[in-house]
Amino acid sequence: MTLATAFRLVITAVVAYLVADLLRGGPPPLLAPLTALLIVQVTLYQTLTSSIQRIASVTTGVILAVVIAGPLGFHWWTLGLVIALALLVGRLFKLGDHILEVPISAMLILQLGTESAALGRVVETLIGAGVGLISTLLTAPVKVKTAEDALRKLAMDMGQFLEDLADDLHLEPDHAHTTRWQGQAARLSEEARTVGARLGEADDSTRLNPRAYRIGGPSAALRTAMSTLEAATIKARGLARCMADRTYLYLRDGEGGLGTDMWATDVRQELGLTLRTLSRAVPLYAATATAASPESGRRLGQTTHELLVEARQHRERLGRLLRDDPGHWPLHGELLVHLDRILDSLAPAELGFRPVMY
Known part of the structure; x- marks a missing residue:
């Protein structure tokens, strides 16, 4: 209290x-x-x-x-x-x-x-x-700002999680990495459920409240972003699980086994670049949804779009590298699908901001 x-x-x-x-x-x-x-x-x-x-x-x-x-x-x-x-x-x-x-x-x-x-x-x-x-x-307060702050914090934490994944790929991953990845992903999912509750509180705080007529209730963009990031944490958890599975296979096979190419240097570098670019896009996506003005929203949405385009380019190069290792196509496909789903879900157009296409 x-x-x-x-x-x-x-x-x-x-x-x-x-x-x-x-x-x-x-x-x-x-x-x-x-x-x-x-x-x-x-x-x-x-x-x-x-x-x-x-x-x-x-x-x-x-x-x-x-x-x-x-x-x-x-x-x-x-x-x-x-x-x-x-x-x-x-x-x-x-x-x-x-x-x-x-x-x-x-x-x-x-x-x-x-x-x-x-x-x-x-x-x-x-x-x-x-x-x-x-x-x-x-x-009685209108708690829309509380919900917006919670959304931005979730986006920052998810961005930090993706950044940490990229940092860990600087060297060949091991069991310590996989344990940390899955623990971070689980905590992120728990935080997402809490953020969803904050949106419910924001809705309740505007009912019958005279201040809501002046301040306004939760926007459509806020609701969309909240739902998107809540789902994205589940996808990020699947990504962490997939990366852990690839690590287990790599450690099991050692030199000469099927998993030796699983974490080759070029694969780790391209996946790291994809994750690092995504880690910058996620907080900007939340900032777009909670922008104070339409002009600010358009500017942030455009920057988010450009980062997603860059991330997708890295993902395409990663896909070409993984095609050279057909022995593990189920895990390769799973990894790429998780990345695609996160990339597709963060489109600023879903928030009502149309980015300029070059």
Whole structure:
């Protein structure tokens, strides 16, 4: 929890208490600040949903306690009946995380045993929910920039991963290299899932939020780039696996075996150039999707396109070299397919920026 979030929760709870105390008087209305704390979520949409569920759960519990225990009195079996009905009604109303609020509210009213206590509990809940909603309306952030920052970081990390692969090809790879490649690729996939969650948070933060009309929500380019890079991390993981398989075969065969040409010097050099050029294109692709202006987007998209053209030229030369080693065409084909899929997916035209063709 950030310091700003903690400060907002404290202010919201105190204001809810003061408002309830002013309107009701009597014993300290602690249910109002409690409700405000429980319903204030990160986004306005989540807060509204939580408020509705909490109000429904408290009101339902109070009504059940008054209707059942009022005429029948408080006994062990009425307690069990109220709890059972409360859970059933909460499930029918799909109250989610607030389902236990129904029996809890009912039991509190059973303990107090007065209709005024029941009414007071509902009123305090409404006050706390109202203050929480107003607080969120005034302070809830639009989290589009957070999603854009997460996308750019993922692109930088993927670019660094491809750069590291190229660096390792300076010498003949070994088992230490293959272990590091696959570990880095796995961490990249995990980060991509986190970045996808950030886009979901950005969507939620714009729902019903007045600031979204001024700032705007996630752009189509951001959504496309997020989906592209998430898929590209899977392809990069397949590339790392393929390079590991080639290394295992090379180390197994030694001199004179079928795998001796697998990591020949010219093959390593051309693959390294392909990866190194791609490592520069990936961050620029993300920068194109999150550009502050159309002009900046066109400039970044053009640079990305030119790097992809260069990378594809290196890939074509790599393909010609691998054709000289037909004994391992399945692994050669797999390597080239992974590279092609990454190259094809990063087209700036998919983001709405048409590069100039030379």
